[in-house]
């Protein structure tokens with residue numbers, strides 16, 4: 397499905413452009429990125445966000461670092477650029493993978509202009525790969541929705557999602573939203589319960605905006621509503637995205653995902669995680685112990701943003717100087733995950749399940 401992308405290279409201006417996600421849904425602004433530092437700032441400042449988009453932005457950041465190189469030691473500078481980018485956000489593994497893969501396309505045997513070209517080609521290839529993966533996730537996930545729709549004799553399939561794993565986070569189509577878009581296009585009735593996703597409200601602000609643009613019925617719910625809806629038979633399935641999934645199937649995703657998985661398990665509701673293989677951390681097993689969880693600024697909790705008239709304003713919503721804890725992600729253990737929807741198909745959230753779909757990742761002793 398053709399849909400507007402969230403990052404692209406502007407050949408007239410010779411720079412990267414992206415949607416500034418901080419201002420949606422109130423304003424749709426474009427940001428220009430022409431240096432490594434601007435790419436990093438886009439990631440830390442959440443101008444771009446969502447694991448696949450962060451990875452692609454970092455890949456373009458590596459290209460821009462190479463293009464603007466003016467020092468003495470190209471390789472040393474590129475290694476520094478890689479570390480600088482990798483330190484921008486710790487949880488989404490696509491970032492580190494994209495940067496390491498970018499480093500691996502640099503060759504000492506090539507001239508700097510040739511290396512620049514290779515880095516640019518890599519960033520574009522990674523972007524295309526993410527788009528293709530989202531499409532395939534959509535095709536596989538569609539089968540789940542279709543089956544539920546048949547069981548419900550065409551009544552709307554009620555899907556709950558958390559945060560934004562839509563096209564804004566993934567360049568096109570989305571991961572969690574891809575099956576929903578394809579179901580809608582296929583004429584299957586769906587309705588999406590959109591968790592607001594405090595503290596930054598990616599659900600209420602971004603997922604709702606995307607679904608609205610696509611004409612897909614949705615309802616925004618406060619984060620703590622899901623359990624109640626599940627108890628009353630108002631949710632048929634949960635589909636969320638992931639920022640990092642370990643080889644044994646533990647899923648890091650936006651804070652609050654774990655509680656949805658617990659509620660789904662208690663109510664016998666399938667809980668699916670849609671993710672491209674670029675989000676699988678092949679080196680980790682125990683997600684709770686091993687995945688680094690980003691802690692973000694207190695102001696995300698203490699201040700809310702909204703429209704007053706037609707002006708965007710910020711409001712403090714808690715007592716002054718209140719201590720705040722702001723963990724960006726949590727880990728849902730594999731046992732609570734019904735299935736992983738990947739570009740190669742749907743598998744159990746387990747080492748065996750994942751390796752059956754990705755046999756090339758088997759080690760000799762697997």
Ligand code: MRU
Pocket residue numbers: 444445446447448558559560561562565566571598636637638639649650724
């Ligand atoms: O902190 P963010 O907004 O970058 O968080 C990422 C997310 O949007 C989600 O956790 C998402 O569900 C996975 S990324 C497709």
